[in-house]
Every structure is written in C-alpha cells, then in structure tokens.
Amino acid sequence: MSINFKELANKYQTPYYVYDFDHITAQYNELKGAFKARKSLVAYAVKANSNLSVIKHLASLGAGADCVSIGEVKRALKVGIAPYKIIFSGVGKIDSEIKEALELGILMINVESDAELQRVEAIAKELDVVARISIRVNPNIDPKTHPYISTGLHENKFGVDIDTAKRMYIQCKNSENLDPQGIHCHIGSQLTELEPIKESVKIVADLVRNLKAIKIELSFMDIGGGLGIVYDDEKLIDTNEYAQSVLETMFGLDITIICEPGRFLVGNCGTFVTKVLYEKVNGNKRFVIVDGAMNDLIRPSLYNAYHKIEVLNDNKEFSDCNLVGPVCESGDFFAKNIDLPKTEHNDLIAIYSAGAYGFTMASNYNTRGKVAEIAVENGVDRLIRKRETFEDLIALEEEFLK
Numbered sequence: 528m529s530i531n532f533k534e535l536a537n538k539y540q541t542p543y544y545v546y547d548f549d550h551i552t553a554q555y556n557e558l559k560g561a562f563k564a565r566k567s568l569v570a571y572a573v574k575a576n577s578n579l580s581v582i583k584h585l586a587s588l589g590a591g592a593d594c595v596s597i598g599e600v601k602r603a604l605k606v607g608i609a610p611y612k613i614i615f616s617g618v619g620k621i622d623s624e625i626k627e628a629l630e631l632g633i634l635m636i637n638v639e640s641d642a643e644l645q646r647v648e649a650i651a652k653e654l655d656v657v658a659r660i661s662i663r664v665n666p667n668i669d670p671k672t673h674p675y676i677s678t679g680l681h682e683n684k685f686g687v688d689i690d691t692a693k694r695m696y697i698q699c700k701n702s703e704n705l706d707p708q709g710i711h712c713h714i715g716s717q718l719t720e721l722e723p724i725k726e727s728v729k730i731v732a733d734l735v736r737n738l739k740a741i742k743i744e745l746s747f748m749d750i751g752g753g754l755g756i757v758y759d760d761e762k763l764i765d766t767n768e769y770a771q772s773v774l775e776t777m778f779g780l781d782i783t784i785i786c787e788p789g790r791f792l793v794g795n796c797g798t799f800v801t802k803v804l805y806e807k808v809n810g811n812k813r814f815v816i817v818d819g820a821m822n823d824l825i826r827p828s829l830y831n832a833y834h835k836i837e838v839l840n841d842n843k844e845f846s847d848c849n850l851v852g853p854v855c856e857s858g859d860f861f862a863k864n865i866d867l868p869k870t871e872h873n874d875l876i877a878i879y880s881a882g883a884y885g886f887t888m889a890s891n892y893n894t895r896g897k898v899a900e901i902a903v904e905n906g907v908d909r910l911i912r913k914r915e916t917f918e919d920l921i922a923l924e925e926e927f928l929k
C-alpha cells in the first residue's frame with residue numbers, strides 16, 4: 528500500500544517516521560509460515576523498534592519478545608505479551624534486572640557468561656525460585672556483515688564458546704535453582720548469506736544432541752535474528768530456504784524453535800520523512816540541508832549505511848550533493864556524493880528502510896526533540912508517538928540557579 532507522505536507532513540509536520548503496519552503483518556506471516564512444520568515462536572527483537580504500538584501490533588499476530596533490558600521486558604508485558612513468550616538476553620544484566628525477570632516469570636533468561644550464571648543462581652536461591660535459562664553460544668562463525676554488527680565471533684563480546692557452554696549446562700544440572708530450558712545463538716545482523724547461519728545452527732544442534740546423551744534435555748532452540756532487508760539492491764535470504772535448512776539441522780530433535788528477528792519484521796516497513804530547508808554550494812560542493820539529522824537516524828553516520836533516498840518533487844535536474852542535517856557535526860549526513868534533483872524550500876525527502884534501528888537509536892543531541900511516529904494500517908493513519916517538545920526535554924532536569 529502506498530503512503531501519502533505529503534498528506535502526513537501537512538497533518539503532523541516533519542520530520543517523522545511512518546510505519547506500514549500491513550507490511551509488518553506480511554513480514555510476520557511470511558516468517559511464521561516458513562516454520563509451520565514445527566512448534567515455533569517468533570520473538571520480536573524489541574530493540575529494532577520499541578514503540579508500544581509496533582510491539583502491540585506484532586503481539587496481536589502472535590509474536591513473543593526478545594528483550595535486552597528489563598525496560599524492554601516491561602514494554603512487552605505492557606502491551607500484553609505473555610511472560611512465557613519473553614526472552615531476556617544481554618551481556619551485562621544487572622542484579623535488579625535478573626531479580627525482576629525472575630519475579631515476572633518470563634520464559635528464559637539467556638545467560639551470556641559463566642559469571643552471569645553464578646549471579647542468576649544466587650539470585651534465584653535468594654528468591655527461592657528455579658530460574659529457567661538458556662545459554663548463548665558464540666560459535667565463532669563469521670556472519671559476513673558489517674563488523675560493528677557481527678556478534679558470533681570470539682572477538683565479539685557476546686555469548687560463550689561451545690566448551691564453556693557445555694560446562695555451564697552441567698553446572699545447571701547440579702543446581703537446584705537453575706533449569707536449563709534452551710540454547711541460543713545469534714551471529715549478527717543484516718545477514719544476507721545463509722551459509723554462516725546454517726553452520727552456526729549445526730554447531731548448536733550438535734551440542735543439543737551431546738547434552739541429550741548426558742541426560743540434559745532442552746526444550747527450546749533459539750536461532751537468533753539477523754535476517755537482512757533491502758537497503759539498496761541486496762539479494763536476500765529466502766525465508767523458506769532459511770527455515771528449511773534450520774529444520775533439517777534439527778532432525779531427530781523434539782525441540783521448539785525460537786527465532787528473534789528485529790530488522791526483518793519492521794525495517795522495510797518504515798520511512799523517515801524530512802523536508803528541505805536550504806541548498807547551498809561551498810566551492811564546488813553542493814549541500815542539501817534538511818530538518819532531519821543524525822540524531823533522528825544515525826545509521827548513515829554510524830555505519831556509513833546507505834538508505835535509499837527519494838526527493839518528492841518533479842525536478843529532473845540532478846546533480847551531485849551531500850544530504851545533511853542541522854546538527855553541528857560534519858558526520859551529520861544521510862548520504863554523501865549522491866545525485867539528487869534540484870530542491871526548493873519545503874520539498875519532502877523520503878529516506879527508506881528506516882523502520883528498524885531508526886527511532887530507537889535516536890537521541891536528543893543539540894536539544895532536538897525526538898520526531899513524531901505514525902502508523903498506517905488499512906489506509907488509516909494514527910500518531911503513535913508525539914513529537915517531543917522543549918518541555919519534554921527538560922522535564923527531568925533540576926535548575927540550580929546561583
């Protein structure tokens with residue numbers, strides 16, 4: 528369905544994020560459908576887009592939640608995701624988060640180190656409960672993605688190596704307060720090659736079989752997220768092939784599959800819309816300056832990521848420019864050396880594939896309020912997060928005047 532960016536700009540001003548909820552539904556159904564041969568749970572990685580309406584929409588389709596802080600766990604619970612569909616990962620959980628997660632009775636705490644396992648056990652003992660856990664395995668596989676978003680190599684901080692994981696499962700067996708329910712592996716994000724995923728799932732499935740042989744029987748195998756989306760002209764992993772290859776690896780195992788995609792479910796469903804303020808030329812260099820900035824969408828500045836850009840005017844006179852925002856950083860750009868048509872004040876520009884890691888990575892740098900978020904479903908638009916005002920930005924500050 529096409530979204531009328533101009534109408535939304537008139538109604539809500541710019542910049543804004545808009546999310547196509549019908550597209551989110553289609554993405555969810557495609558993935559869930561691919562795993563239909565097995566018991567499965569699609570646990571949405573809340574970090575990709577934490578807006579309550581987005582999570583609630585996915586919850587209404589049946590999704591669970593993959594969370595990386597107790598705040599994300601609470602977001603998931605707030606919109607009605609059942610505790611038994613929530614997983615809590617992260618390399619640095621603090622004691623109070625572990626305690627709350629245990630009290631809330633979520634499906635599993637996904638443990639990422641030996642030391643964390645000791646803390647979970649101690650806290651479970653204090654509370655006199657049994658902690659359901661999974662262990663995140665770091666299989667040392669190169670996911671072939673941007674180095675900043677690789678998570679499955681030993682040089683990355685995530686998870687534990689396979690031998691440590693095995694030792695930790697044995698420790699669980701001997702503990703009254705630890706119940707190993709699952710195993711987890713997530714090797715990176717924006718993956719466009721199936722082979723590394725296959726390899727890592729195979730390593731994990733082999734460990735599940737080894738554990739079974741010593742009477743440690745797991746109920747869940749969490750294969751992580753990571754499925755890539757289109758930013759430019761990427762060739763994507765076929766979801767059916769993905770699911771099929773995972774299912775083949777699990778031959779003979781009676782285990783529920785969990786996958787935890789973020790970007791795949793929401794990335795291509797979101798657009799960041801900004802408007803032109805000025806054009807100028809410094810020497811030979813043309814700049815198009817817009818009202819959105821790196822604080823609203825940081826991926827180009829942070830990863831040199833490319834997002835497809837469309838100027839919504841009919842001008843056919845294209846020339847090279849940098850598309851930049853008002854923030855006081857030379858790194859504040861959406862694209863460098865890109866051919867764009869000549870623009871006028873107030874022309875709109877759509878920056879696509881911005882539904883994941885867009886708003887959630889936004890900041891208030893330069894005392895800029897976070898932009899509005901809008902959902903469109905069945906042709907109807909709704910404001911799902913108001914634009915922040917100056918008052919919102921200073922609300923938590925104390926003024927110590929001399």
Ligand SMILES: Cc1ncc(COP(=O)(O)O)c(C=O)c1O
Pocket residue numbers: 572575593616678713715716717751752753754787788789790791883
């Ligand atoms: C443990 C875990 N699960 C799921 C995800 C979601 O990743 P993606 O948005 O690439 O699907 C991430 C982020 O990379 C993650 O760290």
Ligand SMILES: N[C@@H](CCCC[NH3+])C(=O)O
Pocket residue numbers: 574676716717826883884888
């Ligand atoms: N924030 C990253 C992805 C990190 C995924 C979370 N582990 C991005 O914008 O692509």
